[in-house]
Amino acid sequence: MLGSHAVPSARSALCSGLRLSRRCGASASLALALAASRTSGQAAEAGASVAPVPAAAATVSDVYELGTVDVTASGLAGETTGGTTLSTTDFQDRNANTLRDAVDLVPGVSINTIGPRNEGSMSVRGFDLRQVPVFLDGIPVYVPYDGYGDMNRFTTFDLSQVTVEKSTASVLYGPNTLGGAINMVTRRPTATVEGSVGGGIELSHDGDYSGQYEYLNFGTNQGKWYYQASGSIFDHSSFTLPDDFESAPAEKGGKRDNSDAEDWRILQRLGFTPNSTDEYSLTYSRQEAEKGIPPYAGEATGVVPRYWRFDKWDRQSLYLITRTALSDDLTLQNRVFWDEYENSLDSYDDNTYTTQSKKYAFHSHYDDYSYGGSSELAYELGDNTTLKSTVYGKDDVHREHNRHEPVRQYKDRTLSLALEGTQRFLQDWELTVGGRYDRREGLIAEDYNSKTRAITDFPDAFADSWNGQVSLKYNLSTTQALHVTTSRTSRLPTLKDRYSYRLGTAKPNPELTAETADNYELGYRGSPVKGLELETALFYSDIGETIQSVSLTPSLTQMQNVGTSRAMGWEAGAKVSPLESLDLGATYTLLDRENRTDPSIELTDTPRHKLYAYVAWRPLPKLEMRPGVRYETGRYTTSDGKQQTDSFGVFELMARYEITSGATVQVGVQNLTDELYAYQEGYPESGRSYYARFEYSF
Numbered sequence: 001m002l003g004s005h006a007v008p009s010a011r012s013a014l015c016s017g018l019r020l021s022r023r024c025g026a027s028a029s030l031a032l033a034l035a036a037s038r039t040s041g042q043a044a045e046a047g048a049s050v051a052p053v054p055a056a057a058a059t060v061s062d063v064y065e066l067g068t069v070d071v072t073a074s075g076l077a078g079e080t081t082g083g084t085t086l087s088t089t090d091f092q093d094r095n096a097n098t099l100r101d102a103v104d105l106v107p108g109v110s111i112n113t114i115g116p117r118n119e120g121s122m123s124v125r126g127f128d129l130r131q132v133p134v135f136l137d138g139i140p141v142y143v144p145y146d147g148y149g150d151m152n153r154f155t156t157f158d159l160s161q162v163t164v165e166k167s168t169a170s171v172l173y174g175p176n177t178l179g180g181a182i183n184m185v186t187r188r189p190t191a192t193v194e195g196s197v198g199g200g201i202e203l204s205h206d207g208d209y210s211g212q213y214e215y216l217n218f219g220t221n222q223g224k225w226y227y228q229a230s231g232s233i234f235d236h237s238s239f240t241l242p243d244d245f246e247s248a249p250a251e252k253g254g255k256r257d258n259s260d261a262e263d264w265r266i267l268q269r270l271g272f273t274p275n276s277t278d279e280y281s282l283t284y285s286r287q288e289a290e291k292g293i294p295p296y297a298g299e300a301t302g303v304v305p306r307y308w309r310f311d312k313w314d315r316q317s318l319y320l321i322t323r324t325a326l327s328d329d330l331t332l333q334n335r336v337f338w339d340e341y342e343n344s345l346d347s348y349d350d351n352t353y354t355t356q357s358k359k360y361a362f363h364s365h366y367d368d369y370s371y372g373g374s375s376e377l378a379y380e381l382g383d384n385t386t387l388k389s390t391v392y393g394k395d396d397v398h399r400e401h402n403r404h405e406p407v408r409q410y411k412d413r414t415l416s417l418a419l420e421g422t423q424r425f426l427q428d429w430e431l432t433v434g435g436r437y438d439r440r441e442g443l444i445a446e447d448y449n450s451k452t453r454a455i456t457d458f459p460d461a462f463a464d465s466w467n468g469q470v471s472l473k474y475n476l477s478t479t480q481a482l483h484v485t486t487s488r489t490s491r492l493p494t495l496k497d498r499y500s501y502r503l504g505t506a507k508p509n510p511e512l513t514a515e516t517a518d519n520y521e522l523g524y525r526g527s528p529v530k531g532l533e534l535e536t537a538l539f540y541s542d543i544g545e546t547i548q549s550v551s552l553t554p555s556l557t558q559m560q561n562v563g564t565s566r567a568m569g570w571e572a573g574a575k576v577s578p579l580e581s582l583d584l585g586a587t588y589t590l591l592d593r594e595n596r597t598d599p600s601i602e603l604t605d606t607p608r609h610k611l612y613a614y615v616a617w618r619p620l621p622k623l624e625m626r627p628g629v630r631y632e633t634g635r636y637t638t639s640d641g642k643q644q645t646d647s648f649g650v651f652e653l654m655a656r657y658e659i660t661s662g663a664t665v666q667v668g669v670q671n672l673t674d675e676l677y678a679y680q681e682g683y684p685e686s687g688r689s690y691y692a693r694f695e696y697s698f
Helices: 008-016 088-093 099-103 495-499
Strands: 084-087 109-114 119-124 134-136 159-165 181-186 194-204 209-221 225-236 261-272 279-293 308-325 330-347 362-380 385-402 408-425 429-449 454-457 462-477 480-491 515-526 532-553 556-579 582-595 609-620 623-632 648-660 663-670 678-680 689-697
Touching: 084 088, 088 159, 099 109, 099 119, 099 159, 099 181, 109 678, 408 495, 429 495, 462 515
Parallel strands: 134 181
Antiparallel strands: 084 159, 109 119, 159 181, 194 209, 194 689, 209 225, 225 261, 261 279, 279 308, 308 330, 330 362, 362 385, 385 408, 408 429, 429 454, 429 462, 462 480, 480 515, 515 532, 532 556, 556 582, 582 609, 609 623, 623 648, 648 663, 663 689
16 A cells, blocks of 8 residues: 655654654644544545655654554655555545454455454455464454454554554564564554544445444643543444345345444553653553354355354453663663453354254353563664664463363463664665564463363474565655565464364364465555655565365364465555545555465465555545445355355445534445445345444544
């Protein structure tokens, strides 16, 4: 995506006073937009493809900088090399209220719905969520057991930005960034009193109520200390299927069965800033959710509908982040965190969701937690050289049981050491070299025999990996840059990879080793002429030691490091402003994947082609109208190729009006033509829907 661009030399000038390498010019929001923050930078008006913002405009920002993962080899205006940063304006332009819908704006990203669990998911250049970890303010928030997470449970109401790093993510992110990383960054207040309050309502194509949301953000900055608080409620009663949907055994159409969801979330932060360089903050975040799981509604034979619900999906986090300037040239940043995750999954007898008497019915409970931290030391060797070292440690504990069964416990310890150096030379060149060592050790792994009800220990498990990256950037001008990057990345096996029986169909394998990928990228980002913004990248990845299911007998499989594959493609984005009141933008992704181990086994969940185009027209100073279209080719959703989706095109329309200073109203239509489409076969998405939202910022 085209991000906010700035003059690199101006960025250096802004940072040189502190001699720190932290990000000094994060993307600013458009004042006309429904920003949930009080960003005072210049406007980025065109969604994820936006115009350049002079560096001087970013001197005040609501971005919580301690929550960013500092990457020295930055692109223009804080855009990391090969990465994309989305702002609150980008979310609201497309009514993207969840993390899954927000990252759909990024080239190379394919969003998905994991139908049997009703989880929002995505892939980056073909790498899934296990291989592209999700962070909140730099704190990992993926589920300890399997490395996944439901991206629909993370809302965007209290975020200042989302950064999507692709296959060339910095070694400073820590382990498991095989295909990149996603970091959600919350807010930091900049004024004595500031905040926003907003809400919205959603209606089906028949005008029936579908859901609503309300949110509140409040902050105060008193110079030496600051306080930030936010809260939101997001309630979905259901969504309605398109009129073209034909009934299935477990779905008759109209309102989608068991498609309700409810989320609430709070965040509080207290920060201390004793001087212009140091900062210390303590943050508590809690969210609770429950959701239905719509049953299978496709045409594949042999697929039995499940009647499942998550009656509990709760998470809470407590984390301390500090930054201390030990000297003019030496900076220490620490993160210490506790993250707790608990859920309950119920399988019912039928679509009444009331009884659990049949053999396939169950009540499964997870009670997981993680704790750990990282310490980063940054050393500025003059104006042109930066060295950074990071030590990272994390313990993951997974506890599970079904009703009337004893609790089993698993515990992993992950350690990581990283070193990154950046050298700027000949004014316009920047070279970054990084290396990292990761290791994961299984400390506890309890095996359960359902017949004898005995608990025994699995054999010990251990896996490690080496990672490296070399990136070279050349500034063609103050508004244009080229980069070339190569990296070796890895992912350590999860608890589920090693120990799951997969409902009695698999044999555990504690001896699994790390997956690896060799990644290459050549990219350009900049403004060659006034009124035109471009970005493009060619990428190639060789993936080896992939953990795949291997048949041992006709009825028994095992996860093994046998998979090899290749992913390659092209990403491009453009924005042109022929008039002051008119922007035209588009992004395109071509992704070609090949299973080299067994070409007969299809690689799933990614389209070959993806296109998004929009028009942003401002006929009046306070009015913006934005039609857009998203097109994707079909994708395989099972590796045998028997289940796949069709190509689709979805149209959307938004209009936003500034009623008065700080108060805006926005209305829109999503899936304007009531297209019947799906990201996973048998799990169709919503038909035409309408929404209205309002926000007042103070």
